[in-house]
Amino acid sequence: MTKFRFSENNNGIGVTVHEADLSLGLTPSQILQIQELLNRYKVVIFKNQNLNDDQLSEFAFRFGPPFVPDKNFPVLGSQDSGNSIVIVGNQANEYSKSYLGHQEVLPHSDHQWLKCPSSASLLYALDIHLNSAPTVWFDMVQAYNMLDSEIKSIIEEINSITYNPFYRPFGSVSAKYVDRDIDIPPGDTFPHPLVRTHPLTKEKILYLNIAYELDFVGVPYKVGNELFSKLYDHIINLSYKYEHQWHNGDLVFWDNRSTIHYRPSFDSSIRRVLKRVTIAGEMPY
Ligand SMILES: O=C(O)CCC(=O)C(=O)O
Ligand SMILES: [Fe+2]
Incomplete structure (x- = not known):
C-alpha cells in the first residue's frame, strides 16, 4: 500500500486515517503523508491498533527523537527516568504506575515551561471503559487567526513565562496570571514568544496555556492580567x-x-488507561 485513505473532521482540526496497521511499519511515503496530515490537521487519529511498546515507539520516533526529561526540571512521569512511555491512567495496575488520576486537566500544551517543549505526542488507548473522559484539542493557529489586528500587534512583541506546575502539589494549579510583586512561583523559567511560528508550516500560533501560572515578561501586572483574561475568554470560546x-x-x-x-474530570471508578509517547521539540521562535 502506498498512501492511506483519510477523512477530515469538522472545523479543519483532526483527521482519521483508514485501514492502517501500524504494527507492520511504514514506508517512507506513508511517513511523509502522516507528517503532512499532522501539519495540516494537527491531530491524526488511527483506529483499532494493536501495538507493543517497541512498535509504538518505532512509529512515534519516525517523526522526531524521543523527548527525554531532564532530571532538574520535573514533568509528567519524569519519576520513571529512562522510559519514554508514560502511563496516563486513573488506576495503578499491571502497567506499573499511573499518572493524572481522574480530575479535570485544563487546556495546555505539554512542557511549555521547559526550554525545549515537546513538538508532538501520542496517546494510545489501552483500557478504556464506558463513560470515561474524552480529550479535546484546540486549534491555536485558528486561535491566533481569529484575533483582531490590534491584539495581534500587541502580543507579537510579548514573551510569556509558563511556571512549571510540577513544583506544586499535584493537581493544585489552575490558570493564574502571576503578580510578581506578591508571589513568584518556584523553579527556573524559560520565556517563549506568545506568538510562535510553526517550523514546518510557518504559521503563527497563539502559544498560551490556560492551565498553569504564567505571566508576560516586562508587562505591568494590571495590563498583563487584563490581556490574559481577554485571551483566556477568546480561547475558551x-x-x-x-x-x-x-x-x-x-x-x-x-x-x-x-x-x-x-x-x-470523570468518575474515578471508571477505568481509563492510555500510554503516552512524546517527541522532542526545539526552542520556540
Ligand atoms: O488524559 C488525557 O486525556 C490527556 C492527558 C494529557 O494532558 C497528556 O497526556 O498530556
Ligand atoms: Fe497534556
Missing part, C-alpha cells in the same frame, strides 16, 4: 476544536506546537 471519544486501540498523534488539549 474557540469553535476550532476536536473532541476525541476514546476506544481501545485508538492512537491519537497530535501537534503539541499548534494545539492545546483538555480533559474533563
